[in-house]
Structure formats: C-alpha cells, structure tokens
Amino acid sequence: MxxxxxxxxxxxxxxxxxxxxxxxxxxxxxxxxxxxxxxxxxxxxxxxxxxxxxxxxxxxxxxxxxxxxxxxxxxxxxxxxxxxxxxxxxxxxxxxxxxxxxxxxxxxxxxxxxxxxxxxxxxxxxxxxxxxxxxxxxxxxxxxxxxxxxxxxxxxxxxxxxxxxxxxxxxxxxxxxAAGERLRRQCRLVGLLLADQPADLEATAQYAANIGWRLPETVAVAVLNRNENMLLPPALGTGILLDWESEQPRLVVPGSAQAGRADALRQALPGWSGALGPTVPLAQAARSLHWAQTAVGLIAAGALPSRGVLDCAEHTTALLLLPPAELIDDLAAGCLAPLAACRPGQADRLADTLLAWLQTRGGAAEVAARIGVHPQTVRYRMRQLRELWGDALDDHDQRFALELVLRARKLQSPPSPGRPSHDLVTGRQVGVG
CATH class of the missing domain: 1.10.490 (Globin-like)
Incomplete structure (x- = not known):
C-alpha cells in the first residue's frame, strides 16, 4: 500500500x-x-x-x-x-x-x-x-x-x-x-608638441615627465581616419602618444626612422587607415603633422592607397607633385599646349612616349621596352613630338618642366567609371559619358 x-x-x-x-x-x-x-x-x-x-x-x-x-x-x-x-x-x-x-x-x-x-x-x-x-x-x-x-x-x-x-x-x-585621464593628459601634451608656435621646451618636458613620457630627440606624427566601427581608442605601446579628442586622431611616435616601424604601427592599428609623417626633430613635429595631413587628404581624394596606415617616406614623389594641383595645372596648360590639337587618345600616347624618353633619354629600343610598343612606333611618335615642340625638346629647362608635369599627371589616380577624369593639357575635369 x-x-x-x-x-x-x-x-x-x-x-x-x-x-x-x-x-x-x-x-x-x-x-x-x-x-x-x-x-x-x-x-x-x-x-x-x-x-x-x-x-x-x-x-x-x-x-x-x-x-x-x-x-x-x-x-x-x-x-x-x-x-x-x-x-x-x-x-x-x-x-x-x-x-x-x-x-x-x-x-x-x-x-x-x-x-x-x-x-x-x-x-x-x-x-x-x-x-x-x-x-x-x-x-x-x-x-x-x-x-x-x-x-x-x-x-x-x-x-x-x-x-x-x-x-x-x-x-x-x-x-x-584612470585611462580617460591618461588620454586627456596625452591629448594636452600632443597639443603642446604640435602647436604652430611650440610651447616652452622646459615646461613641455616637465608636463611630459608628469605623465611618464620622456621627450625624444626625433618623432614622427601619424593622422588616422575615424570610421563608424572605431569607437574605442586603439591599444598602442606606452611610448606612443595619442590625441583621441581630435576629429582625426593624432599619434606622436618617438624615435628615429627604423626599418619596419611603419609595419609595426600598421599591425598595432588593424582596421585603421591614415598616414605616418616623416621623422623629424622634436621641435619640428608640426612639419611631420603637415605631411601626414597632406597624405590623408590625398588618400581621401583617391590619389594614394587607402588601405592601412600609409608611410609618407614611401610616397615622397607623390607628396611633392600632387598637392600643388593648381600650379601643376597652370604649368601643364603652357607646357602641353602643343598636344591640344591632337585627338585625346593620340595625345595620351604621345605623352606616354615623351615621358619615357625624358626619363631614359635612351634610344627607340629602350623607350619602346618601357612603354611596351615596337621601336618603330617610338620613332614615328618621336618625329611627331619633334614637329610639335621643335627645338624646345633640347632645352634643359623645358625638358624639366615637361617631365615634372607628365610625372604629376601620371601620379593622378586613373579615372574610374562614373567619375570625372582630367584633361591632359588643361588639367580641368572632364565629364564621363
């Protein structure tokens, strides 16, 4: 029971x-x-x-x-x-x-x-x-x-x-x-180091010592592009200063330019894009910032690679020739005026041949190898170029100006579908389609 x-x-x-x-x-x-x-x-x-x-x-x-x-x-x-x-x-x-x-x-x-x-x-x-x-x-x-x-x-x-x-x-x-306070102090120190009129060195050194940062002899400045996925400050080494409060975060990287430093910085900043300026004496940190900002602007314009943190030292020619776009355009209008009467395709081919000749000053075979055409084609184009420019091609100053303009045009990003291109001679935008 x-x-x-x-x-x-x-x-x-x-x-x-x-x-x-x-x-x-x-x-x-x-x-x-x-x-x-x-x-x-x-x-x-x-x-x-x-x-x-x-x-x-x-x-x-x-x-x-x-x-x-x-x-x-x-x-x-x-x-x-x-x-x-x-x-x-x-x-x-x-x-x-x-x-x-x-x-x-x-x-x-x-x-x-x-x-x-x-x-x-x-x-x-x-x-x-x-x-x-x-x-x-x-x-x-x-x-x-x-x-x-x-x-x-x-x-x-x-x-x-x-x-x-x-x-x-x-x-x-x-x-x-504590982390927030460290970031605020770093921001303040970065502002002192990058000011157009640098603060008193002794006062800056004292402020740096108060936050545990020793003033180095040389630095490089990096500028980063924010995106919607980067909501938190990047994890960096203790020696790198970070200004997180700027619209574009700024880094002050101490030490001399060493092989692999840019690669190490890129590895520490996965998913970030931006530019690392040249290494300069500490008192000239604002100059490194200028070139980093210039490179970031060219990245935004599509003229420089946008993936990762770009090292300005690897793109010196582009940084020298691309920023003064209006001056280059004015120079091109005069230097390349003989090409104005040519068809667009013909003008591009002649310009490529002229640049290869100016760069090599070699014979038809060497120029042909550089641009991938037959030597006889190079000889034909060079006769055309002589007809267009005449004795100006033998003038040292004229050749320098021509090479400068043609190199700058070559550095400009090639037009993609739906985007405006640039007229070879005037530099003005030309609509597509």
Missing part, C-alpha cells in the same frame, strides 16, 4: 531555513558574541592573510589604519548580521553592496595587486576559513545546530562571490577613469 505525499509541503520543508528552528534568544546571543569578537578576529585574519599571501600590499588610510583590516571588519559585519534575515542568511546582494559603499569611504583601500580576479577570490576564501573556525566555536558554545552553520557557510560562499564581483566592478570603473 502506497502513501500519497503532497509535494507542496515537501518542497516548503526543503527550502525552509534551519535558522528558523533556532530560538530568537540563541540567535541574538550568537550575533552579540560574534560581533564582539569582530575586532580581534579581524586582526587575526589580517595577520594570517599577510603570512599566506605576502604579495598583498598593505596601505594605510590617513589615520594610520590598515586598509586590509578595515575591509575585513566591513566584510564580517553584514555576514554575522545576516542570520537575522527572514528565510535564512542571504547576503550576497545587499550585504556586498553595503560593503562596497562602506569601503568606498576609504581614501586609499586598493590593497590587492592588480586586477587578478582569481587571486582576489583566493584571499577572500582564505579569510573566510580563518573566520569560520572562530565563528563555529562561538556557535558551539551557544548551541547553534551544525546544520544552521552549514547554511551560513553556503551563504558565505555566495557572499564572497558578490564581494569579488563588487570589487571587480569598482576596479574596472577606476581603471576606466
């Missing part, structure tokens, strides 16, 4: 706190005795923590009180008081928050080295074991059932995790604030 059991009372029995069977008088006596022991117990816990974990740094407040000792006292108070809670000890949430709020009143109470979550948890658990031995002795003297103390121990484990969680959140918050 089976007996039907009502599941509801059984569930209620399993969830009931053993502390509900302890008389109020015994509960209060336990709390009173344990609370009286907290100062002595806290001192014992602190001493054993230092013995077990010598890497814990002791920091004292303005009154000379140990930060470790204060934290232990603040942690033990809510733990002992929790046995009064209805339904049994439950202190993981509210108790941990109260502990954090109380600890926040300390001027300097960060006593654990670094953000090591596992280490922090180990210290708390060790302190809990030391405390637990004394609390168990008090409970035995009062007559608290072992099951009630086991329940308190379970609540203690939850409490430890809550303390670790609160401490971790505080630490992350503090680190975030």
């Amino acid at each position: 089976s007996v039907r059991t009502d599941p509801a009372p059984a569930a209620a029995l399993r969830s009931a706190s053993v502390w509900s069977t302890v008389s109020a008088a015994d509960t209060e006596r336990f709390i009173s005795l344990a609370s009286t022991e907290i100062p002595t117990l806290s001192l014992e816990v602190m001493q054993q923590i230092h013995a077990q974990f010598p890497q814990v740094v002791e920091i004292f407040d303005d009154h000379g009180v140990s930060g470790v000792l204060t934290r232990i006292r603040l942690a033990l108070g809510p733990f002992v008081e929790s046995v009064r809670a209805a339904g049994g000890p439950k202190i993981a949430g509210d108790g941990a928050v109260r502990f954090r709020e109380a600890a926040a009143s300390l001027d300097r109470c960060e006593t654990l080295p670094g953000p090591a979550l596992d280490f922090m948890r180990a210290v708390y658990r060790f302190g809990a074991r030391v405390s637990w031995r004394r609390l168990t002795e008090i409970a035995d003297g009062v007559g608290i059932p072992p099951a009630a103390m086991y329940e308190l121990a379970e609540a203690g484990f939850d409490y430890i995790e809550a303390l670790v969680g609160e401490a971790t959140r505080d630490q992350l918050s503090n680190e975030s604030l």
Whole structure:
C-alpha cells in the first residue's frame, strides 16, 4: 500500500531555513558574541592573510589604519548580521553592496595587486576559513545546530562571490577613469608638441615627465581616419602618444626612422587607415603633422592607397607633385599646349612616349621596352613630338618642366567609371559619358 505525499509541503520543508528552528534568544546571543569578537578576529585574519599571501600590499588610510583590516571588519559585519534575515542568511546582494559603499569611504583601500580576479577570490576564501573556525566555536558554545552553520557557510560562499564581483566592478570603473585621464593628459601634451608656435621646451618636458613620457630627440606624427566601427581608442605601446579628442586622431611616435616601424604601427592599428609623417626633430613635429595631413587628404581624394596606415617616406614623389594641383595645372596648360590639337587618345600616347624618353633619354629600343610598343612606333611618335615642340625638346629647362608635369599627371589616380577624369593639357575635369 502506497502513501500519497503532497509535494507542496515537501518542497516548503526543503527550502525552509534551519535558522528558523533556532530560538530568537540563541540567535541574538550568537550575533552579540560574534560581533564582539569582530575586532580581534579581524586582526587575526589580517595577520594570517599577510603570512599566506605576502604579495598583498598593505596601505594605510590617513589615520594610520590598515586598509586590509578595515575591509575585513566591513566584510564580517553584514555576514554575522545576516542570520537575522527572514528565510535564512542571504547576503550576497545587499550585504556586498553595503560593503562596497562602506569601503568606498576609504581614501586609499586598493590593497590587492592588480586586477587578478582569481587571486582576489583566493584571499577572500582564505579569510573566510580563518573566520569560520572562530565563528563555529562561538556557535558551539551557544548551541547553534551544525546544520544552521552549514547554511551560513553556503551563504558565505555566495557572499564572497558578490564581494569579488563588487570589487571587480569598482576596479574596472577606476581603471576606466584612470585611462580617460591618461588620454586627456596625452591629448594636452600632443597639443603642446604640435602647436604652430611650440610651447616652452622646459615646461613641455616637465608636463611630459608628469605623465611618464620622456621627450625624444626625433618623432614622427601619424593622422588616422575615424570610421563608424572605431569607437574605442586603439591599444598602442606606452611610448606612443595619442590625441583621441581630435576629429582625426593624432599619434606622436618617438624615435628615429627604423626599418619596419611603419609595419609595426600598421599591425598595432588593424582596421585603421591614415598616414605616418616623416621623422623629424622634436621641435619640428608640426612639419611631420603637415605631411601626414597632406597624405590623408590625398588618400581621401583617391590619389594614394587607402588601405592601412600609409608611410609618407614611401610616397615622397607623390607628396611633392600632387598637392600643388593648381600650379601643376597652370604649368601643364603652357607646357602641353602643343598636344591640344591632337585627338585625346593620340595625345595620351604621345605623352606616354615623351615621358619615357625624358626619363631614359635612351634610344627607340629602350623607350619602346618601357612603354611596351615596337621601336618603330617610338620613332614615328618621336618625329611627331619633334614637329610639335621643335627645338624646345633640347632645352634643359623645358625638358624639366615637361617631365615634372607628365610625372604629376601620371601620379593622378586613373579615372574610374562614373567619375570625372582630367584633361591632359588643361588639367580641368572632364565629364564621363
């Protein structure tokens, strides 16, 4: 014969706190005795923590009180008081928050080295074991059932995790604030270094020393392009200054120009595009910034590669010839005027041949090899060029101007479908289609 059991009372029995069977008088006596022991117990816990974990740094407040000792006292108070809670000890949430709020009143109470979550948890658990031995002795003297103390121990484990969680959140918050302050100070220093009228060197050196940055002899300045995916500052080496507050973030990279430095910077900036200016003496940092900004402008115009961080040292010719576009256009209008009467295709072919000849000053075979045509074609085109320019092709200044203009035209990005191109002679935009 089976007996039907009502599941509801059984569930209620399993969830009931053993502390509900302890008389109020015994509960209060336990709390009173344990609370009286907290100062002595806290001192014992602190001493054993230092013995077990010598890497814990002791920091004292303005009154000379140990930060470790204060934290232990603040942690033990809510733990002992929790046995009064209805339904049994439950202190993981509210108790941990109260502990954090109380600890926040300390001027300097960060006593654990670094953000090591596992280490922090180990210290708390060790302190809990030391405390637990004394609390168990008090409970035995009062007559608290072992099951009630086991329940308190379970609540203690939850409490430890809550303390670790609160401490971790505080630490992350503090680190975030510290990182923001470092960025603000770096921005200020970058502004001093890149100003058109540099600040007093001694004052700049003092400000740099205050944020742990030593003034180098030479620097290179980089300018980055923001995009919608780059919401956080890039992770850079400690020696690189970052101005994150500018519309286009600016970097000051110390040291001389070394092989591979641009590659290393690109690896540190995955997904970013921009330009690294030339290496210059520190006092001329604004000059490196100028060329980096010039290169970024040419990247935006499609005249230079847009992938990754471009090294200006690898694109010197383009940086010299492309920025003064209006001057080049004016020069082209005069130098290339003989091509104005030619058909567009014919003018382009003659210009390519002329540039190859000016670059090589070689014979038909060498020019032909450079532009990929037959030598006889080169001879035919050179006769045409002689008819167009005459003796001007033998003038040194005229040849220099022609090569300058033709090189600049060659550097300009080739027109893509739907985009305007440039007239070879005048430099003006010509609509497509």
